[in-house]
Amino acid sequence: MNTVELDxxxxxxxxxxxxxxxxxxTKINDPLTINTKSNPNDLVTEMDKETELFFAKKIKDTYPDHLILSEEGFGDDIDSLNGTVWIIDPIDGTMNFVHQKRNFAISIGIYQDGVGEIGLIYNVIEDVLYSAIRNKGAYKNEEKLPLLSESVKIEEAILGLNHFWLCENRLVRxxxxxxxxxxxxxxxxxxxxxxxxxxxxxxxMDGYLTMRLSPWDIAxxxxxxxxxxxxxxxxxGDELNMIKNNSxxxxxxxxxxxxxxxxxxKGRK
Structure with missing residues (x-):
């Protein structure tokens, strides 16, 4: 994929x-149809499905040779990232979407032969788009983000922790x-x-740690x-597998x- 195609x-x-x-x-205050998937806290709404279907149709109509790896079932059955693969979470943070109507995002990563080329994370309610093209920097809306600080110390760090998975998986004491x-x-x-x-x-934040995420959460x-x-x-500290769940x-x-x-x-059980 050349630069012109990527842009x-x-x-x-x-x-x-x-x-x-x-x-x-526009539809944020409409009545919601809410279902559960793997457990009572794993929510999915009609908006999740409609949004993913919107992307799937647009991608397949415009780029019929591209593949889709996605959460709600409108993607392809793939076992590798060969070719161009769109990894999509139509609403990341569905529980927040349902209960708070904020703090959720549309997340799309586009990978070419396993290499992440494009990333888009859209904070829908705040109308803030984080984006990046590989080797061209990252942006918050139109403002280029600076490189991360080289002087941060662990005692000064703010760390994001997913407490649910820490308790559930027991991978670390x-x-x-x-x-x-x-x-x-x-x-x-x-x-x-x-x-x-x-x-x-x-x-x-200086880091985010969780014990289990799917590819569409992180791509x-x-x-x-x-x-x-x-x-x-x-x-x-090992490389992620982008078609499977990972810590x-x-x-x-x-x-x-x-x-x-x-x-x-050191905290392994």
Whole structure:
């Protein structure tokens, strides 16, 4: 995929994201049909499905040879990232969408032969778009984001933690995580992995840690965080598998090894 093609796809994807966001805002107070998937906290609404179907139709009509990996069932059955693959979460943070009507995002990552080329995370209610094209920097709306600070220390770090998965998976000892929470300056939980990736890229959080995420939760965020000098791995520091669920740690690299070596690896059960 050459630069001209990439720019064209980015512009098209951006216009679709903004269009879908406008539709969601228009319908935000309409009655919702809410169902559950894997458990009572795993929500899906008609808006999730309608938004994903909107993207699937646009992509297939415009780029029939492109593939889709998505959450709500309108994508392709794929087992690799060969070719051009759109990884889509139509509403990341559905529980927030249902209960708060804010703090959710549209998330789209576009990968070419396994390489993240484009990332788009749209905070729908606040009308804020985080975006990146590989090797061209990351943006918050039209403002280019600076590279992450090289002077951050773990004692000064703000860390995003998904407490539900920490308790559920038991991959790391609870006592070890309590020590980490006491070590950093503060922790936050926003309920949308896409937005937490965006906040790491913006530099208003220094890392985000969770024990299980799907590819559509992280695909866009990985591209955007990369463009500001951040890094994303699993909790062992290993490369992510972008077609399977992963533990995830995205962060400013200045705190990565300290947290992985001193807390995540030592905290194994």
């Amino acid at each position: 064209k796809i980015f512009d098209q994807a951006k216009s679709w994201v903004l269009e879908a966001g406008e539709t969601i805002r 609870e006592q070890t995580m309590q020590q980490l929470v006491r070590k950093v300056r503060g922790t936050r939980t926003y309920g949308s992995a896409a937005l937490e990736f965006a906040y790491v890229a913006e530099g208003i 866009a965020g990985v591209v955007i965080v990369n463009e500001v000098g951040g890094t994303t791995t699993d909790i062992n 995830v740690f995205t962060c400013n690299p200045r705190v990565q090894h300290i947290i992985i070596d001193d807390y995540l690896r």
